[in-house]
Amino acid sequence: MKVLVTGGAGFVGSHLIEELLVQGHEVVCLDNFTSGKRINLEPFKEKITLIEGDILNLKDVQAALEDVESVYHLAAQISVTQSVRNPLHDASININGFINILNTILESSVKRIVYVSTGGAIYGEPLHIPASETTPEEPISPYGLSKLVGEKYLKWFNATHGLSYAIIRPANIYGPRQDPLGEAGVISIYLGRMLNKKPLEIFGDGSDTRDYVYVKDIAAICTAAMASHVDDTYNAGTGIQTSLNELVEIIGEVTTLPIRKVFKPPRPGDVKKIALDITKAKKILKWTPQTTFNTGIQNTWDWFKNTH
Numbered sequence: 001m002k003v004l005v006t007g008g009a010g011f012v013g014s015h016l017i018e019e020l021l022v023q024g025h026e027v028v029c030l031d032n033f034t035s036g037k038r039i040n041l042e043p044f045k046e047k048i049t050l051i052e053g054d055i056l057n058l059k060d061v062q063a064a065l066e067d068v069e070s071v072y073h074l075a076a077q078i079s080v081t082q083s084v085r086n087p088l089h090d091a092s093i094n095i096n097g098f099i100n101i102l103n104t105i106l107e108s109s110v111k112r113i114v115y116v117s118t119g120g121a122i123y124g125e126p127l128h129i130p131a132s133e134t135t136p137e138e139p140i141s142p143y144g145l146s147k148l149v150g151e152k153y154l155k156w157f158n159a160t161h162g163l164s165y166a167i168i169r170p171a172n173i174y175g176p177r178q179d180p181l182g183e184a185g186v187i188s189i190y191l192g193r194m195l196n197k198k199p200l201e202i203f204g205d206g207s208d209t210r211d212y213v214y215v216k217d218i219a220a221i222c223t224a225a226m227a228s229h230v231d232d233t234y235n236a237g238t239g240i241q242t243s244l245n246e247l248v249e250i251i252g253e254v255t256t257l258p259i260r261k262v263f264k265p266p267r268p269g270d271v272k273k274i275a276l277d278i279t280k281a282k283k284i285l286k287w288t289p290q291t292t293f294n295t296g297i298q299n300t301w302d303w304f305k306n307t308h
């Protein structure tokens with residue numbers, strides 16, 4: 001099948017492309033390299049079609065969709081902090097860019113789309129953890145809001161034009177290729193700082209929790225959701241809460257290096273505690289995350305040591 005991955009030069013997109021190539025698909029990647037990197041595509045660049053372009057540009061999107069049967073939409077502004085600083089920029093990419101994709105799909109051969117939304121930022125501060133897909137969506141950041149609006153547009157295109165879809169709501173994704181210098185992705189930021197012997201910055205008192213899921217497991221749920229043919233929404237995490245203090249301890253164990261911590265005030269837009277209930281994905285998609293936290297952190301640390 002010919003498939004398009006938007007944001008394919010990014011952290012998650014490049015792992016998804018690898019998985020799609022293993023499954024024998026013909027892959028087109030649309031990316032403007034704002035946060036994506038050419039080196040992420042290096043291992044398989046001869047095997048894909050790269051359209052260097054913007055999801056906001058109609059011609060770029062038309063070119064990327066030529067003869068494509070299914071789309072994985074990952075291109076996005078992904079930083080919560082950046083979205084608080086500049087909500088207009090966040091909305092232009094995450095909402096307008098996505099509408100441009102959806103609208104252009106209507107004139108194409110595309111049958112189904114998988115939209116990578118967010119589970120970490122869409123529920124805000126839920127009353128009950130782990131949050132399930134029926135937990136009210138109450139995002140507290142422009143990023144969470146723009147991803148939610150994207151979901152609502154997708155459902156409108158489904159209801160009005162019959163576009164088949166699956167929505168994936170991932171928790172905090174980590175793994176090789178995640179940018180250690182970005183503002184999202186605390187594990188890669190910490191491992192990058194460990195490598196450079198810098199202190200680890202903790203925003204708040206370290207009791208905030210996240211649900212960390214390995215990037216290969218997210219690639220797997222995306223392809224499972226594409227294959228399912230059901231129009232539905234799935235959380236994708238582990239269901240396990242890990243506090244920042246616990247994370248720092250695990251990082252100390254894996255790297256076997258001394259840790260220095262610096263405590264800073266909490267950042268606006270960051271939720272305090274979150275983990276996702278993945279019962280639905282287990283039942284309907286027969287998906288469960290395969291990578292234990294220690295193995296995932298070890299793989300990521302090995303990658304850092306080999307590439308930085």
Ligand SMILES: NC(=O)c1ccc[n+]([C@@H]2O[C@H](COP(=O)([O-])OP(=O)(O)OC[C@H]3O[C@@H](n4cnc5c(N)ncnc54)[C@H](O)[C@@H]3O)[C@@H](O)[C@H]2O)c1
Nearest residue numbers: 007009010011012032033034035036054055074075076173
């Ligand atoms: N990383 C996480 O923890 C996490 C968690 C939940 C959801 N997600 C979602 O997963 C997806 C991928 O995130 P990631 O962590 O790989 O981020 P990333 O920044 O590495 O990837 C995003 C990609 O989109 C591209 N892009 C951005 N704006 C574009 C535009 N206007 N036109 C074309 N390409 C553009 C970037 O160059 C980059 O390659 C995003 O939709 C994000 O919201 C990520």
